[in-house]
């Protein structure tokens with residue numbers, strides 16, 4: 001399992017595309033949108049950065065699903081899954097070995113983007129313990145859904161398209177681009193069904209209202225349940241993925 | 248001993264293998280020969296524990312594939328038909344990955360890596376990324392990754408497809424070395440001459456059926472009776488048929504006979520009397536390729 005995880009991590013670190021999507025592009029977005037909205041006098045600077053930095057962090061965290069889809073579809077198509085199946089490694093060790101590096105990448109991504117916010121924009125952080133828990137839950141749900149998507153989709157393109165719908169649609173409706181309060185009631189109700197909403201509200205609770213773990217337990221719970229659901233879906237679909245990969 | 252018992256395999260409704268049984272002695276080289284789509288890869292994947300849903304069973308030493316899959320996997324080095332490497336990583340990274348997967352670590356892994364690199368002739372390129380390798384080099388690394396854990400049984404699925412003669416020779420020398428070390432080798436190919444050169448026993452497979460199985464000499468003795476090959480402008484099939492069973496082959500004719508030398512004599516006399524001048528007239532020893540064609544009516548390679 002560690003061998004798979006190490007190899008996967010090494011591969012991703014060398015992948016320039018991933019660096020771009022994970023770190024460079026989000027930073028560009030953050031810089032651009034903070035510049036645009038910090039002139040707005042009706043909202044405080046603190047509110048603006050707390051909307052934008054966690055908002056875009058959440059949105060771009062979802063894009064990890066694309067990398068996961070690509071890795072799994074490639075492994076399936078070039079026979080790597082079959083090759084691994086001929087070794088004594090168990091299929092579940094392979095599964096977790098593939099998942100772990102992406103969890104790490106998303107955690108690093110959150111740390112870097114929040115770190116950037118702190119250094120450049122004086123982003124307040126609030127309760128560190130709550131912040132870490134929420135970030136773990138965020139990394140867990142995006143990678144959990146990523147695993148599900150990666151083993152379910154038939155082609156890379158289908159995975160990319162679906163990720164974009166999830167990431168962009170979720171960003172729009174989940175209030176990552178614009179606070180949900182500004183949206184019609186119908187949309188606000190849809191928002192509550194989206195993990196993006198709960199992640200952002202959680203961060204706002206911690207940063208703007210000085211909330212602790214006790215104040216975000218519901219957010220954590222929802223994200224973790226959604227993540228577990230993704231993981232279960234992935235595990236349930238995994239045998240079919242293996243069947244397709246083995247021949 | 249590796250004993251394959253009544254293996255059948257379906258992909259949906261397509262039967263890829265039909266009730267296949269044979270036995271391979273350890274320390275020998277077994278060649279599995281058949282045209283595209285015959286079921287070679289399917290059988291090899293079953294042997295290496297990759298495909299799980301099939302009928303029948305396989306015994307390896309005292310183990311059964313249905314029960315002791317893990318123990319068997321540790322004894323097997325499977326080299327897939329496609330090249331399965333992480334090509335954005337170096338040769339070294341790939342070897343470490345596969346070594347780790349078989350439980351090798353630290354000094355032991357390093358020692359085996361050095362030995363295997365020497366064996367596959369890639370010591371100098373170990374720090375290079377696999378993308379920079381030629382097809383033949385990738386093939387050799389593909390083989391190396393399966394040898395690190397010193398498997399007693401090496402399963403090679405068409406390891407020489409699409410490579411230059413030089414790489415092919417170096418793969419042959421790897422195989423000879425493995426044979427000398429006492430490994431059991433299961434080798435698939437649709438090149439008969441390779442199998443004739445390397446293997447002690449062979450199985451001929453077509454459309455999922457094992458058409459023939461046996462030691463190489465036995466098979467050649469059984470089927471490879473010499474006949475006559477005749478070619479020339481004035482030579483006609485009708486004339487030849489008066490001497491025995493004749494058929495067109497290549498740009499001439501093949502004349503079957505139980506006593507080819509005697510028939511040759513008669514034929515020469517006939518040609519002289521009628522002033523016929525054959526361009527070629529010779530004894531013809533069938534190759535495995537012909538045996539296969541006679542058995543199945545299928546050419547091994549697409550024409």
Ligand SMILES: Nc1ncnc2c1ncn2[C@@H]1O[C@H](COP(=O)(O)OP(=O)(O)OP(=O)(O)O)[C@@H](O)[C@H]1O
Nearest residue numbers: 247258261263281282283284285286287288289290
């Ligand atoms: N995953 C699969 N799903 C459905 N049919 C398959 C699958 N894999 C193989 N087959 C079919 O099973 C048959 C045997 O295929 P197999 O790959 O074992 O042949 P092969 O002898 O290795 O051929 P080649 O020389 O082309 O490698 C073929 O008819 C092939 O189309």
Ligand SMILES: [Mg+2]
Nearest residue numbers: 287288289328
């Ligand atoms: Mg094949």
